[in-house]
Amino acid sequence: MRFDELPRDWAQRPITDPEVFEGVVDLIATEQSRSDGATYLLLCHPNRRLLQPICLPDEPRRVDVGEVLDGVRLLLTELSRHDVHDVVMVIARPGSVSATPRDRDLRAAFEGACRAAGFTLHAVAVAAPTGVAVLSPEGDSAAA
Template structure:
């Protein structure tokens, strides 16, 4: 789904609603972030409605998963001070939305960082230049 196909009531729905999830990600993630690489933390209210998107730079060709994870952990620690505990993460990168080994490593790292900080990771998506797709957990066939 593209952002221009979102239903009018998308903001009243949980961000993980399968009928709006990919469109909301498409709306939030900029073309520049997709070209350069970035990690988005979409902070959510407990009901999974979007609270605030935050963008961290990620240069997929130069940064390893550990470097990305350091920034994510620091941000989660700071955000937790404000009683936010629900998050969706997006990997913005050039190329296709077909998951790569790095995407899977990032998802596993996000899961660990969220567990360690007391957050619930509700979903992970990949936003590429021409598409958005859910990145399911290993062995999970369900979307968002």
């Protein structure tokens, strides 16, 4: 789903709702972030409605998973002090939406960082110039 296909009531739904998830990710992950590479933390209310997107720029061709995770850990620690504990992560990068080894490593690292900070990771997606795909816990992505 593209962002321009989102139903009018998308903001009142949980962003993990399969009828809106890919469209919300498409709306938030900019063309520039998909071209340059970025990690998004989509902070959620306890009912999984979008609270605030946060973009952490990175360079997927040069930055390793550990460098990305250092920023994520610091941010999650600070956010937990403000009673935010629900998050969706988006990996914006060049290339196709097919899962890469780096995507799988990032997802596993996100899961560990969330557990350590007391967060619930509700979903992970890949946003590439060609589209959006959900990154399953097994590391496979399904194009939307």
